[in-house]
Amino acid sequence: MAESAHDHDQDHRQLPPIVMEDHELTYFEKQLTAILNLLVEKKIITLDELRRTIEENNAATPAVGARIVAKAWTDGEFLAALRQNANAAIAGIGIRPDRLTEAKIVTPVNTESLHHVVVCTLCSCYPRLLLGQPPDWYKSEAYRRRVVLDPRGTLLEMGLELPASMEVRVVDSTAEVRYLVIPRRPAGAEGWGEAELARLVTKESMVGVAEALSPTAVLNG
Amino acid sequence: MAQRFTIGDAVTVKFIFPVGHVRTPPYVRGKTGVILGCHGDFRNPETLAYGGDGLPRLPLYAVGFEARHVAGNDSLSPRDRVVVDIFEHWLEPAA
Numbered sequence: 001m002a003e004s005a006h007d008h009d010q011d012h013r014q015l016p017p018i019v020m021e022d023h024e025l026t027y028f029e030k031q032l033t034a035i036l037n038l039l040v041e042k043k044i045i046t047l048d049e050l051r052r053t054i055e056e057n058n059a060a061t062p063a064v065g066a067r068i069v070a071k072a073w074t075d076g077e078f079l080a081a082l083r084q085n086a087n088a089a090i091a092g093i094g095i096r097p098d099r100l101t102e103a104k105i106v107t108p109v110n111t112e113s114l115h116h117v118v119v120c121t122l123c124s125c126y127p128r129l130l131l132g133q134p135p136d137w138y139k140s141e142a143y144r145r146r147v148v149l150d151p152r153g154t155l156l157e158m159g160l161e162l163p164a165s166m167e168v169r170v171v172d173s174t175a176e177v178r179y180l181v182i183p184r185r186p187a188g189a190e191g192w193g194e195a196e197l198a199r200l201v202t203k204e205s206m207v208g209v210a211e212a213l214s215p216t217a218v219l220n221g
Numbered sequence: 222m223a224q225r226f227t228i229g230d231a232v233t234v235k236f237i238f239p240v241g242h243v244r245t246p247p248y249v250r251g252k253t254g255v256i257l258g259c260h261g262d263f264r265n266p267e268t269l270a271y272g273g274d275g276l277p278r279l280p281l282y283a284v285g286f287e288a289r290h291v292a293g294n295d296s297l298s299p300r301d302r303v304v305v306d307i308f309e310h311w312l313e314p315a316a
Contacts (some may be wrong), residue, residue, distance in 0.1 A: 104260055104261065104263075106260070121246045121248070122244065122246055148248065148288075148291065148292065148303055149292045149294070150292065150294070150297065151288055151297070151301050151303075152297075152298065152301070164298065166300075167300040167301060167302065168288070168298070168300070168301040168302070169285075169301070169302045169303075169304050170288065170301070170302070170303045170304065171304045172246060172303060172304065172305045172306070173306070174244045174245075174246055174305065174306060175244045175263070175266070175281055175306040175307070175308065176260065176263040176266075176281055176306065177260050177281070177306050
């Protein structure tokens with residue numbers, strides 16, 4: 001926490017309203033504003049740290065995760081390092097997913113016999129620094145309930161049909177671990193480099209509700 | 222912290238419903254699963270959420286449950302699993 005005179009002045013400024021909408025603040029919006037004001041007043045965070053954190057969160061996109069997947073597809077040593085300690089492996093290629101929390105990153109690998117799909121049934125835990133903000137469907141009650149109650153049926157509705165011979169593992173991300181699924185590498189992209197392969201990797205495929213894109217679709221798209 | 226369970230152990234999740242910031246999903250309470258691995262020791266969110274230090278750190282296990290058992294639906298594939306991360310104090314050796 002910086003303690004310069006400048007920061008000190010800033011801390012006593014009124015926080016801007018959290019929402020600038022034409023409606024009365026809801027209960028939770030008021031609560032959020034009150035907590036933020038308290039955190040700043042008690043010097044637990046500064047407005048500048050808040051701004052920077054929001055900007056960093058908003059700047060994260062699925063491209064970060066896609067880079068990790070493409071490297072895992074092409075670099076066996078990196079894949080082994082991911083399995084061993086994903087936080088360290090990811091930091092080793094210049095990405096810092098663990099800066100804000102002590103969350104542990106785990107990267108389940110989808111194979112021809114095992115498919116992982118991630119959910120957070122209690123809220124919306126999501127590897128935000130690797131994938132950006134979670135999509136609305138990920139936060140919906142429908143997805144959070146139904147993918148546990150009927151994994152294959154829910155995936156089928158989302159457009160992913162998995163063979164009966166394949167084991168489906170629904171991974172419920174409710175505690176200290178954030179999951180980034182490594183999707184199956186699609187056929188037809190042999191010899192592609194990491195940057196090209198990353199174009200095949202969608203956030204849906206890294207949550208496990210879709211396959212990675214087919215190379216022909218990307219080339220023709 | 223010494224781990225009480227190892228991979229392959231059958232464990233039952235406590236069937237209790239304490240009030241507060243609890244990260245054990247209600248749908249697995251009372252269910253029996255198998256330890257698939259241990260993620261390491263983490264601070265306890267149940268005290269961390271209320272201004273505590275969350276210490277001592279507790280082992281956090283990946284526990285695999287049969288999907289058909291969790292959903293109470295025998296028409297689901299017997300292959301499929303739901304894997305939930307559960308802190309050690311929620312687990313007991315399966316009877």
